Every structure is written in structure tokens, then in C-alpha cells.
Amino acid sequence: MQSCALYLVLLVVSFPVQISCQKKLDKKWITAQRNMSWSSQLSQPSAFVTRAQYRLKKRAGGFKPSTTCSNYLGLPYLENIRRSRYSICGSTPRTQPDNNTLCTQQSSCQSTVDCFTAPLAVDGNSTTASISLCRSQNLVLDSCKFLQNEREGITSKSFPLPEPGSVKVACALVNMTSAAKFNKKLHWLRNIHHEVWWGNATQDSPAVFQACSPNSSTLVTTPTMFVMRGRDTSYAHEVEVVSMAFSFLAALDPKDVAMHGVQVVIADRFPVTSFLETWARVSRPHQLRILASDPFPPNTCFRSAFHVYASTGGIGYNANPDTVRCESAVVTGFSHWLRQLYGEGDPSARLLVTPPSAEAVAGPAAEEAGVRGLRPPAGGIVLKNVVWLSRRHMELVRLLLNASTGWISTRMVRNEAAVMAGVLSAVQEWNAESCLLQRFDRTIKSEYELSLTNVNPVHGGATNSARQTLNETDSAAAAEHARSLTGLSQQQQQQQQRPQQHHIYPKRKRKEGFISADSMSIWHKRQMLQDTSSGGCGSGGAGGVNRDDGGSSDGEGCNNVEGKIRDGSEGHVDTEGGNGGGGSQSYTIGNNMIALDKLWEMDNNINDGCRRTNVLFKFVEGGFSDDETFNMQLQTIFRTGVLVGVHGAGLAHGFFMPPGQSAVLQLLGKSFSKVNAGNIFRNMAASLGNYYEDVLYSDVDIDEAVLKAAVKRAMDFVARKVMEAQLRRNGVLRLVLVDQSHFSIVLPSEEQCPANATLWASR
Structure with a gap:
């Protein structure tokens, strides 16, 4: 009886299906297979249904499908x-x-x-x-x-x-x-x-x-x-x-x-x-x-x-x-199964964070060679595609063959160029509201000005290149630039005269280091320039922060910035595999990670209207011509967040998109909107827990403004769901930099080389 009770907790069974408890317990989709890896279960589709059902029942609010949903799409199906x-x-x-x-x-x-x-x-x-x-x-x-x-x-x-x-x-x-x-x-x-x-x-x-x-x-x-x-x-x-x-x-x-x-x-x-x-x-x-x-x-x-x-x-x-409103464990399991067939990982797995696979970063040969731990140069920013599924080439050939008759002709779009421009515009406008991109735009000018006086000749550049650059600039601009840096020069002199405080750390933190006086002065200059560009004095981050004393617009009082880090000590910053060339700020972890929650807290003081997200989008025209293989098409679809197109077979790509984190916009001419076939992709999106919207239009032209608004709503949904999945998986949202100054060296493990035990202990 306890086994029967456990079964009832894990499975929702609609009323018309009456089965004995013992028979239910014999079903594979009731077993503990939900805890096993996807890849090992490709020959057992029931395991994919099991895990999908388990997740639906464990989420906030539970999962209580109607009798109709269960009979046509659920486990009773x-x-x-x-x-x-x-x-x-x-x-x-x-x-x-x-x-x-x-x-x-x-x-x-x-x-x-x-x-x-x-x-x-x-x-x-x-x-x-x-x-x-x-x-x-x-x-x-x-x-x-x-x-x-x-x-x-x-x-x-x-x-x-x-x-x-x-x-x-x-x-x-x-x-x-x-x-x-x-x-x-x-x-x-x-x-x-x-x-x-x-x-x-x-x-x-x-x-x-x-x-x-x-x-x-x-x-x-x-x-x-x-x-x-x-x-x-x-x-x-x-x-x-x-x-x-x-x-x-x-x-x-x-x-x-x-x-x-x-x-x-x-x-x-x-x-x-x-x-x-x-x-x-x-x-x-x-x-x-x-x-x-x-x-x-x-x-x-x-x-x-x-x-x-x-x-x-x-x-x-x-x-x-x-x-058309039913979510389905069977269809969701089917989608995960399709994606796993192509080696795509589970986007919602509640697992400890792991590096991307070698194939995702480098390619299948690296994966086959057993390469592990590859990371993209800038990790943490999720880039999703917004794909427009074009049918123009196919319909053109049909017209020339006089084969576009009946209901097929109702799916043609005359103003496709304007439609693509509208979708692209929607993507750009949505991205422009990102706190991350707004911060980037805010600090470009200050970083450029800083580079004019602090050029690090890493690649053999002359040390006086900044002076030469200023001399080549018109005198008025150079004079204005010099005035803006007067306070910074005084700050630099004070900082260089201040004795450095050294801290002793145990060997296990040996990778942490110290920054030089020059590095610290560069950090203060960056702060001053960014504060000036935003109209005030700030502490702990780029961009001006509103202060109670209302600092003057000409930068008066900004020379008192101390530049202290989180623990209050001056001049120390965590580093990993290189000096990093910068000071620690309240949102940094080590010298190559950024805690987005702390960064966004600072952004709220500057611009509380920006979008706090690490998800961005890019526009892709998905004509999928004959010279693009099906496998290449799917590589685009696997990274797609929003799929847009008139009713057609291409929308079936939605089955390969991440379940619960994607959106489908079906463009329907009013003459076609009542046809039953339109339900195919409504059901597809709903069954997978994805966002869906009909975008209706008249005649042969699509209203770009209506489409743009729908695309933005779809991107809102995708960004929110992707971030929720990241938080469930990792607990926090972070950005990670891997470049010539920010990296971790690679060593054989202690099991492979026992003599390395001492070296590992010191890391």
C-alpha cells in the first residue's frame, strides 16, 4: 500500500483510466529512471516521459491536467x-x-x-x-x-x-x-x-x-x-x-x-x-x-x-x-528525446554547474578526443536566436509552376522585407533596454579616455603613444580632455605616496595576488572618468551613483574616493592566473567573475528602468535553403528562443527548441485563422510549456507594428524562463571572463599523478 501511495504522488491519472495499483507499478514511467542521465536512456523513451512528468508535478503549483488533456496528451494516452x-x-x-x-x-x-x-x-x-x-x-x-x-x-x-x-x-x-x-x-x-x-x-x-x-x-x-x-x-x-x-x-x-x-x-x-x-x-x-x-x-x-x-x-x-491549452509530459519527453539524439543537453537540469561540452565550444572532434573543461571567452551571457522562417523561395517556385492554389496561397507574405526589418528592430530595441548593454554604452567613452593616458604596450606599442595621440587631436579637444584629468593626476600622486598594505594568506589561496600602485591608480582614474561621464561621483562601480551630498557637476569632491574593496582593505584584489590589471569592486568575485545581482543593485541607483537580464537576442533569417543541411538548421534551432513564421512545416522546428523556455509566433491570414490545421502549432507550443501567440493579418501584408509587439512579448517570456532555469541550476547568475590574463592553469589530477598532491594542496 505504501508503494501505491508513492505512485499516486508521482503520477496524475485521469478518471476514465482505471488500472490496478500493481499494474501501474509495473510501468517504467513510474520507476526511479527519472534520476538517470538522458543519454543512457535513448532506447527507453518511457524514461523521458517519467522525468518530464516528475518535473511537472514537482514545480510550484503542481500539475493537474484535465481529463481531456490526460487522455489525449498525458500518461493515460x-x-x-x-x-x-x-x-x-x-x-x-x-x-x-x-x-x-x-x-x-x-x-x-x-x-x-x-x-x-x-x-x-x-x-x-x-x-x-x-x-x-x-x-x-x-x-x-x-x-x-x-x-x-x-x-x-x-x-x-x-x-x-x-x-x-x-x-x-x-x-x-x-x-x-x-x-x-x-x-x-x-x-x-x-x-x-x-x-x-x-x-x-x-x-x-x-x-x-x-x-x-x-x-x-x-x-x-x-x-x-x-x-x-x-x-x-x-x-x-x-x-x-x-x-x-x-x-x-x-x-x-x-x-x-x-x-x-x-x-x-x-x-x-x-x-x-x-x-x-x-x-x-x-x-x-x-x-x-x-x-x-x-x-x-x-x-x-x-x-x-x-x-x-x-x-x-x-x-x-x-x-x-x-x-490547445494542455501541457504534456509525453510531448515534453519527446522534445527532450529529440534534442538528446543530437547531443543537446537538458536546459532545465537541476545539476551542479558544469562546463560546456567540448563539442559546444570547439567541435565534435574535440569532444571525441575527450577534451574537457572548455569555456567560451565570455561566459554567462545567454544569446538566443529570433528566427524568421521564410517561405519566399518555395512559394516563388510554386507560383512559377502554377502549383500554388487553394489554401496554400493564403500563406504568402508580400511585404517580407519590411517584416524582417520589423523583427530585427524589435530585437534591437529589446536588447537596448538591457542593464548590461546600457552600462557598456555608458562606460565606453570613459574607457577610451583612460586609454589615452594609460596605454599598456602588451604587443610592443610605444609607451608614449597616448601623448602622440593627444598631440594628433585638435587642440580644443585635447585641452578639454586635460582639464577633465586634472583631478585624476592629483589622485594618482596621493595613491602612489600611500604605503602598500600587504596581507598574508595561507597556501591554499596562493593564486590570490596584489595589484600594483599603477594598477590601483588606473582603477581610480576609471572611477573618476565614469563618475564624470554620468554627472556625479560614485563608489564601487562604473557610472555615477546619486549621493546625498549631491556632488557638483564639475567633479568637485571626487578626489576623496578611497577605492576600498569589499573587506575594507586598500589595494588588494583577488586574482586567478594573472594580475588582471584592475581593482576589485563590490560585484566582482576573484578577478574574473561578476555577481550580476550586485551589479544590478548598483545599476538601480543610476537607471532603475533598465532590464535586469543576462539574456540577449539576435535576429536570424531562417530561409534554410537547400545548401544548408538539416543538421546545420538544427544547430540554429537548438539556440533559438523565438520562432516566427506563417503557418507551415518549418514551425515544427519548435519540437527541437528547449521545452518551457521558448516561444512560437504563428502568422495567420484572417482567411486561414479558423482552419483546424492552425491548432497543430498551438498544441505543439502548449504541450511543451512554451509561449504561443497568433499574429493575425489581412490580405497579403503583415502589420509590422503588431508583429514587433508580439516578438517583444515572446522575448520577455523566454528571457524570464531562461533566467529562472539558470537560478534553479546554479543558484546565482554570474559572468565569467577567460582571456590571456584571466585563466586557471591545467594540471594532471592527483589520481593520475600522485606527486602532484602537494601542488594541488597549494592551489
């Missing part, structure tokens, strides 16, 4: 797949072990075929919407006969028309047409997928016994997934099929796939597409196989096979208007 099981060949006892592929003797090589479906909402009046998921054991296939004939019709010619006997089983097949006719609940048995696989299949037990015997040369023991795509030209439908492969494996949780993985075999006759990269990753460690170009030998026996097909009804192509 997976249970409904399991419960839809219909045996069309053989009898598989429900108590049979999942990996029952004994077949130790020819007479025991019996075949079984179980088929499943999933709850779906038909898109409009579609007569082709269907989901078919079958699992077979001891199936014999003649690939050449399977692909020998061609169907008539544009929409069906890519589906195989197998010769009778190309698929053989050792069991009696059910007449699915008759079964669907007499039981309306089995209408899903009547679809092209079942017709292809089982319409001309024959019972041939001797052939199966021979091909499936343990010593057979044509026996395949690796679990195999035969994929039949519905539409090769639509990226959204490709995502739909892979979403159902994920759901199928998550629902059945087959032990053989968890142990050995699954080889993906493309079984249709569609041409190859770039999305096959994803199927190839699903197939790892086994090689992706295209049956039409690489058929199996005749009479190959597949010990364990899965057959997947979905058309306008999969969880990745959900047009149901009743679920």
Missing part, C-alpha cells in the same frame, strides 16, 4: 495505446514475457502480430487520418517482392504493393476488413499501413520455421523498426511519424529495445529526405537502412519487429482544438 491492442495473427498471452523470442526448435517458431492505435482528433473531414502501430515476432520478409509493384495515384504510389507471400507468418491472419466492418471501434484497422503489411501476407509455417530457426543464416535478432512515412515532402509529417515511434516505444517499453536498441528500416518508396538524419540517430548503434536501396536477402526472419505509421493524427501533428 500511453495507457490507451497499450489497451488498444488487437491481435491480428496468433495469440499472445498478456502474461507472456516481453522478450519471448525463444524459438529453440523449429516447431516453436510461432508468429504473433499485435496492432495498436492511439487517441486522435481528426483534422477537419480527413478520411486518411490514422495511426497504426504493430508489433510482430518471427516475421519473414522477401524485400524485393515486397517492393515489386507500384500503386496508382499521386498520393498512394509511394506505398508498396507487395506480392502475395512477400510477408510470411506462422499463424492464422484475421480478416481486418471484416473485423472493422462488424466492430466500429476497430475502424482504425482499415488503413494503407495495414493493407501494405498484412493485406497480402500469407501463413507459411514451414518457411517461417526454417528461416527463424536459431542456426538460420537469414535470422535477424536485432529489434527492427519498419517505418512508413505518410508524406515525404512535409517536415511536419516527418516529425509526426517519429513522435508516434517515440510514443509507441514509451507505451510498450519493450525490454529487447531497451537492451539492444532498434534498427530503423525505411519501408516506403518515398525519395530520401534530410530528416533521415533523425531516423539514423534513432537507429544508433545500428545503421539506418533504406529498404528500397538496400533490401534484405530473400526470406529474412525478423525475430522482433515494430511497424509504425501515422497520418495527420500523431501526437506531433495534433489539430485537436480541445487541447
Whole structure:
């Protein structure tokens, strides 16, 4: 009973699904797999659903989906797949072990075929919407006969028309047409997928016994997934099929796939597409196989096979208007699974902060070489893409071919150049409100002026270059500059005359150091220049801070700045791997880290209207032309925060964006806004916990002002969610600098080189 109670804490089950507690406990998505790493679970999609469900329930406010949401998108959705099981060949006892592929003797090589479906909402009046998921054991296939004939019709010619006997089983097949006719609940048995696989299949037990015997040369023991795509030209439908492969494996949780993985075999006759990269990753460690170009030998026996097909009804192509507000653990788990297939980390993991992977910073070769600890030069600032998905080139070709008719023509945008300029403007205006960028703009002038009198010839520059620069400047500007530095010269003299205070630290802090009088005077000059540029005197940071005594505008009284650090001592600053060349301020940690919360407290005294965020955005035109590979496209999408585009397959990229930290803006012409297909991307965003907004427009021109406002709202959401995830993961927000003066040296570990123990102890 305690186990049952624990289960109820971890899982929300809607009312219509009544299952015994013991059966629930047997489900993998209820186990402690949620605590395991993503990468080790790629062959167990149920583990991804487990973790997504656990996070939703543990967040503030909990997770209480409605009955409708649960049945179409929640854990009951997976249970409904399991419960839809219909045996069309053989009898598989429900108590049979999942990996029952004994077949130790020819007479025991019996075949079984179980088929499943999933709850779906038909898109409009579609007569082709269907989901078919079958699992077979001891199936014999003649690939050449399977692909020998061609169907008539544009929409069906890519589906195989197998010769009778190309698929053989050792069991009696059910007449699915008759079964669907007499039981309306089995209408899903009547679809092209079942017709292809089982319409001309024959019972041939001797052939199966021979091909499936343990010593057979044509026996395949690796679990195999035969994929039949519905539409090769639509990226959204490709995502739909892979979403159902994920759901199928998550629902059945087959032990053989968890142990050995699954080889993906493309079984249709569609041409190859770039999305096959994803199927190839699903197939790892086994090689992706295209049956039409690489058929199996005749009479190959597949010990364990899965057959997947979905058309306008999969969880990745959900047009149901009743679920456009539903968040889904299944879809969120699917998104994490897709991202993990490409090596993208979990953006919301509650783990200790770790350095970025070598591949993220350098490339896959560095990752393969085992390089660890690589960091970007400036860490802590998150840069997210705002991608405009252009359809202009595709629609241009369609127009020239007179192929853009009907509803397709409602997705054209005439003022695309103005739209891109508007999105770019929205990004620039949003970024300009950042406290970090405003501080940068405020201090550029003072830093430049400081460089004129304090040039450090690191690269061999002349020591009198500052004087030469001033001489080359017009006399009026030089005189003004000299007057502004009068107070600074006096300050420098006083500082140089003050005796330095030395502090003794234990060996474990040996990397901490001291700054010279010259470095300290540079810091005071920087403070004075920044205070002057902001109209007052400040303490502890760049930019003027309002003082109670209201310092005069000409800098009077600024010579009294002491420049003390956090502990009150003068002249000392923490350093790491280099002197750093600067003084410690209240927001610094060591000499190469900045505590953003303290920095923003100072900014509030200067400009309380700036945006306190470490997230910035950049505009990207996502035309994704033919010369840009699918993998290259995804590298852009993985770092995208806001996806903007008219209704089209490109918006399905949203499944690869970070769940709960992204936004999708779907531009809809008013003539298209009421079409059910618009719900596909509403459901996608809502299921992932992402921001979504319809941007409506009339005719063929988009209102740039309306779009700009929507883009800014989307960026607000993304920045807030990204920062919340950072705070959960790291506890604090920091900026980190790694350059020629700010770095940590690399040493072998004590385990690798025991003699280094003393050296490590002194660090």
C-alpha cells in the first residue's frame, strides 16, 4: 500500500483510466529512471516521459491536467495505446514475457502480430487520418517482392504493393476488413499501413520455421523498426511519424529495445529526405537502412519487429482544438528525446554547474578526443536566436509552376522585407533596454579616455603613444580632455605616496595576488572618468551613483574616493592566473567573475528602468535553403528562443527548441485563422510549456507594428524562463571572463599523478 501511495504522488491519472495499483507499478514511467542521465536512456523513451512528468508535478503549483488533456496528451494516452491492442495473427498471452523470442526448435517458431492505435482528433473531414502501430515476432520478409509493384495515384504510389507471400507468418491472419466492418471501434484497422503489411501476407509455417530457426543464416535478432512515412515532402509529417515511434516505444517499453536498441528500416518508396538524419540517430548503434536501396536477402526472419505509421493524427501533428491549452509530459519527453539524439543537453537540469561540452565550444572532434573543461571567452551571457522562417523561395517556385492554389496561397507574405526589418528592430530595441548593454554604452567613452593616458604596450606599442595621440587631436579637444584629468593626476600622486598594505594568506589561496600602485591608480582614474561621464561621483562601480551630498557637476569632491574593496582593505584584489590589471569592486568575485545581482543593485541607483537580464537576442533569417543541411538548421534551432513564421512545416522546428523556455509566433491570414490545421502549432507550443501567440493579418501584408509587439512579448517570456532555469541550476547568475590574463592553469589530477598532491594542496 505504501508503494501505491508513492505512485499516486508521482503520477496524475485521469478518471476514465482505471488500472490496478500493481499494474501501474509495473510501468517504467513510474520507476526511479527519472534520476538517470538522458543519454543512457535513448532506447527507453518511457524514461523521458517519467522525468518530464516528475518535473511537472514537482514545480510550484503542481500539475493537474484535465481529463481531456490526460487522455489525449498525458500518461493515460500511453495507457490507451497499450489497451488498444488487437491481435491480428496468433495469440499472445498478456502474461507472456516481453522478450519471448525463444524459438529453440523449429516447431516453436510461432508468429504473433499485435496492432495498436492511439487517441486522435481528426483534422477537419480527413478520411486518411490514422495511426497504426504493430508489433510482430518471427516475421519473414522477401524485400524485393515486397517492393515489386507500384500503386496508382499521386498520393498512394509511394506505398508498396507487395506480392502475395512477400510477408510470411506462422499463424492464422484475421480478416481486418471484416473485423472493422462488424466492430466500429476497430475502424482504425482499415488503413494503407495495414493493407501494405498484412493485406497480402500469407501463413507459411514451414518457411517461417526454417528461416527463424536459431542456426538460420537469414535470422535477424536485432529489434527492427519498419517505418512508413505518410508524406515525404512535409517536415511536419516527418516529425509526426517519429513522435508516434517515440510514443509507441514509451507505451510498450519493450525490454529487447531497451537492451539492444532498434534498427530503423525505411519501408516506403518515398525519395530520401534530410530528416533521415533523425531516423539514423534513432537507429544508433545500428545503421539506418533504406529498404528500397538496400533490401534484405530473400526470406529474412525478423525475430522482433515494430511497424509504425501515422497520418495527420500523431501526437506531433495534433489539430485537436480541445487541447490547445494542455501541457504534456509525453510531448515534453519527446522534445527532450529529440534534442538528446543530437547531443543537446537538458536546459532545465537541476545539476551542479558544469562546463560546456567540448563539442559546444570547439567541435565534435574535440569532444571525441575527450577534451574537457572548455569555456567560451565570455561566459554567462545567454544569446538566443529570433528566427524568421521564410517561405519566399518555395512559394516563388510554386507560383512559377502554377502549383500554388487553394489554401496554400493564403500563406504568402508580400511585404517580407519590411517584416524582417520589423523583427530585427524589435530585437534591437529589446536588447537596448538591457542593464548590461546600457552600462557598456555608458562606460565606453570613459574607457577610451583612460586609454589615452594609460596605454599598456602588451604587443610592443610605444609607451608614449597616448601623448602622440593627444598631440594628433585638435587642440580644443585635447585641452578639454586635460582639464577633465586634472583631478585624476592629483589622485594618482596621493595613491602612489600611500604605503602598500600587504596581507598574508595561507597556501591554499596562493593564486590570490596584489595589484600594483599603477594598477590601483588606473582603477581610480576609471572611477573618476565614469563618475564624470554620468554627472556625479560614485563608489564601487562604473557610472555615477546619486549621493546625498549631491556632488557638483564639475567633479568637485571626487578626489576623496578611497577605492576600498569589499573587506575594507586598500589595494588588494583577488586574482586567478594573472594580475588582471584592475581593482576589485563590490560585484566582482576573484578577478574574473561578476555577481550580476550586485551589479544590478548598483545599476538601480543610476537607471532603475533598465532590464535586469543576462539574456540577449539576435535576429536570424531562417530561409534554410537547400545548401544548408538539416543538421546545420538544427544547430540554429537548438539556440533559438523565438520562432516566427506563417503557418507551415518549418514551425515544427519548435519540437527541437528547449521545452518551457521558448516561444512560437504563428502568422495567420484572417482567411486561414479558423482552419483546424492552425491548432497543430498551438498544441505543439502548449504541450511543451512554451509561449504561443497568433499574429493575425489581412490580405497579403503583415502589420509590422503588431508583429514587433508580439516578438517583444515572446522575448520577455523566454528571457524570464531562461533566467529562472539558470537560478534553479546554479543558484546565482554570474559572468565569467577567460582571456590571456584571466585563466586557471591545467594540471594532471592527483589520481593520475600522485606527486602532484602537494601542488594541488597549494592551489
